[in-house]
Amino acid sequence: MTKPVTIYPSTWYYNACVQGFLEILAWGLGEDTVRSFLHNDGTVKIPAKVMEAVFSTRDVVMPEGYPCLDGGKVPDGVKELKRITWWWGKKSYEMEFGEGQDKEIDPKELLLKVIKTFFKKNGLYPNLINLGTYKEEKRVELLNNWFVRNLAAKNQLNCSFCGEKFVFDFQDSLYKSFFTRSVSRDLGSSPDKVPNFFWNGRPDVLMCQQCRSYLLCFHIVHKKGYFINSDSLKINWYLNSLIRNEIKTESYQKALFNAVPFNSQLRSTLGSWGLQSMEVIFVEKKIRKVEGKTRTEEVINYSSLSGRLAELFLNPTITSLLGKLHHQKVWDAVLQEKFEYLLTIIYKSLRVGLTGENRNEDPEAIITKGNKNDMMRIFALIRLFYEIRKYLKKKGGVFVSTLDLKEIRQAAKEGPFSLDDNSKKSLIFRLLELTRLNKKSEVYHLLMRTYVAKGKPFPYCLAHLFEVRDDELFKTGIYAYISGIKISEENNEEI
Numbered sequence: 001m002t003k004p005v006t007i008y009p010s011t012w013y014y015n016a017c018v019q020g021f022l023e024i025l026a027w028g029l030g031e032d033t034v035r036s037f038l039h040n041d042g043t044v045k046i047p048a049k050v051m052e053a054v055f056s057t058r059d060v061v062m063p064e065g066y067p068c069l070d071g072g073k074v075p076d077g078v079k080e081l082k083r084i085t086w087w088w089g090k091k092s093y094e095m096e097f098g099e100g101q102d103k104e105i106d107p108k109e110l111l112l113k114v115i116k117t118f119f120k121k122n123g124l125y126p127n128l129i130n131l132g133t134y135k136e137e138k139r140v141e142l143l144n145n146w147f148v149r150n151l152a153a154k155n156q157l158n159c160s161f162c163g164e165k166f167v168f169d170f171q172d173s174l175y176k177s178f179f180t181r182s183v184s185r186d187l188g189s190s191p192d193k194v195p196n197f198f199w200n201g202r203p204d205v206l207m208c209q210q211c212r213s214y215l216l217c218f219h220i221v222h223k224k225g226y227f228i229n230s231d232s233l234k235i236n237w238y239l240n241s242l243i244r245n246e247i248k249t250e251s252y253q254k255a256l257f258n259a260v261p262f263n264s265q266l267r268s269t270l271g272s273w274g275l276q277s278m279e280v281i282f283v284e285k286k287i288r289k290v291e292g293k294t295r296t297e298e299v300i301n302y303s304s305l306s307g308r309l310a311e312l313f314l315n316p317t318i319t320s321l322l323g324k325l326h327h328q329k330v331w332d333a334v335l336q337e338k339f340e341y342l343l344t345i346i347y348k349s350l351r352v353g354l355t356g357e358n359r360n361e362d363p364e365a366i367i368t369k370g371n372k373n374d375m376m377r378i379f380a381l382i383r384l385f386y387e388i389r390k391y392l393k394k395k396g397g398v399f400v401s402t403l404d405l406k407e408i409r410q411a412a413k414e415g416p417f418s419l420d421d422n423s424k425k426s427l428i429f430r431l432l433e434l435t436r437l438n439k440k441s442e443v444y445h446l447l448m449r450t451y452v453a454k455g456k457p458f459p460y461c462l463a464h465l466f467e468v469r470d471d472e473l474f475k476t477g478i479y480a481y482i483s484g485i486k487i488s489e490e491n492n493e494e495i
Contacts, residue, residue: 002048005149005210007162009042009236012229012281012302013187013218014161018044019227019236020217025054028072028087035237042232054084055149055213077107078140084213085144089114095223108140115139124219128175128182146176146216148209159208161215166208176212178203183215186300222283230278239278278310279303280335303335308392315391321384327366330381339392342385343472346479347436349378353483354419354428379409379483386476393470401468403477407461409484416454417485424450428485435478438471443478 009015022044026034029050037044049063058074074086089111096117105113119129119139129142150166157168160179174180180203181188189203207215221227221240228239281302287294312318312334322334333341345364352358352365353375366381367374383405393400417431418424427450434443444466451458465477 004045004047005051007044007046007214007233009231009233010161012227012279013184014211014214015229015233015236016221016227016281017214017216017218018233019240020220021214022233022237023220024084024087024091024217027091028054028068028083029066030069031241033066038234038237040234042234044233051149054087055082055147057082075107078111081140081144082147084147088147088217089143092118092219095220108136111140111143112136115143118219122185124185124222125216126182126185128216147213150208150210157206159211160205161211162208164208166210168206174203177207179205179207179215183207183212184218186298225283227281228278229281235278303332306337308395309335309337311395312388312391315387318384318387318391321380321387325366325377325380325384329364330366330384334388339385339388340472342381342388343475343479346378346381346385347432349381350432350479350482353378354425354432375483379405379480382476382480382483386473386480389470389473389476401464401470401473403465403468403473403480404461405477405480408459408465408477408480411459411461412481412484413486414456415459415481415485416450416456419486428482431478432482435475435482438475440466440471440474 007018009018022034022037025037025046037046039045047063047066050066053060053062053066058079062068068083071090072083072087074081074083078086086107092114093110096114115129116131117123118125119127119131121127128146129139131139134142150164156165158164159166168177175182179188181190226243228236228243230236230239279302281300284299284301286297286299322330329345330342333339333345345366348362348365349367352362352367352369356369358365358368367377386403386405390400416424417428419428427446431443431446434446447462448458462481465474468474468477
């Protein structure tokens with residue numbers, strides 16, 4: 001029996017291309033079929049006869065149990081195409097121009113439009129098919145010939161991506177055999193151009209025929225603007241599929257935080273070990289001026305997850321708060337494990353909340369106005385810092401004082417401070433500044449004097465807070481108190 005085609009996880013770029021390839025297969029064969037190719041060891045195993053039929057024309061019958069979806073059948077107008085070529089074009093067209101836009105378009109016109117989009121000078125695969133040299137019929141033929149399965153090989157060269165030996169055709173152009181800028185605008189090199197050029201002018205990153213087929217699927221992932229990568233192609237599939245389903249109304253960060261802790265199937269597959277090598281690759285658009293002209297450029301960035309962050313990531317309370325708090329500064333602080341920086345964001349956000357506006361447009365404030373709902377948003381961030389701090393301390397075997405942040409916040413609502421009273425408002429700002437400077441005794445005296453002046457009993461939860469020896473937890477408690485000053489009951493919703 002012929003062995004199945006096995007795809008092993010590799011670099012993030014290769015994995016992203018494989019993800020795109022699998023999504024194209026899912027378009028033609030269905031997602032349930034593709035899921036059957038995924039294995040717990042992180043590999044993808046596709047039956048040899050399935051792969052043969054996919055990389056052949058419709059004259060080659062699909063093996064039993066693997067029927068094409070109705071939309072995956074190659075139409076009469078392009079019956080000379082391999083199934084994978086047609087699926088690649090159809091999926092790419094729907095992705096780029098929208099589903100349902102292809103009903104009245106001729107199949108060849110559809111393919112030519114896709115080729116023009118991705119193979120133009122500034123496309124993702126620039127000039128891989130030279131639009132200025134080849135006529136339209138030839139362009140479709142070149143695309144069809146790009147998708148090739150590996151032939152059995154002995155004593156040949158090894159592919160730089162999968163490591164397998166393959167038949168190297170010395171008559172082929174370097175663009176068909178080597179990873180160049182024509183295959184990847186962002187990462188590929190050019191033989192004779194800077195800033196990307198080969199060492200000594202010679203290409204050295206070999207592509208086997210099969211891997212180059214995957215590499216032409218990067219645009220499927222690129223279009224989304226993000227890719228969640230791990231050392232398992234199975235985990236990649238589930239993570240990116242989950243986020244894809246949620247991202248219609250959410251950012252990818254928020255969708256990611258919402259998806260992992262509450263999906264039982266993913267949690268059983270994933271575990272903290274699977275997250276320890278996980279990284280988030282995202283496409284950022286940056287605007288810069290060149291010779292007086294404004295240009296928009298794409299930059300590919302990534303953030304990785306450590307083992308410690310992976311454990312936090314699987315904590316439902318923490319990820320739930322992160323999902324509700326989507327803000328780039330918060331996201332960056334957590335991914336970079338700069339948790340103390342969250343206190344700076346809290347402080348600056350409270351200042352905006354107390355003043356009612358962000359006059360200097362401080363990017364480190366997570367709110368812009370300062371209404372009651374914004375103060376609840378700040379309280380969610382305070383809770384997030386407390387939950388992270390508590391988890392990490394307990395993990396390290398350190399005793400953590402338990403703080404009831406909601407009780408502290410409720411005490412502020414019933415306390416002697418008011419944002420409507422200018423003199424009291426000044427005291428609130430002083431309280432905020434003394435807390436930032438960690439002046440614990442001065443904070444205590446300010447609070448005690450104010451409570452005594454108003455004839456109010458000093459809350460036990462505040463008294464307990466001054467027994468906390470952890471300076472950052474002390475700040476967290478006072479910040480929670482400030483966030484609750486004079487918030488009306490009608491806005492006291494849980495977050």
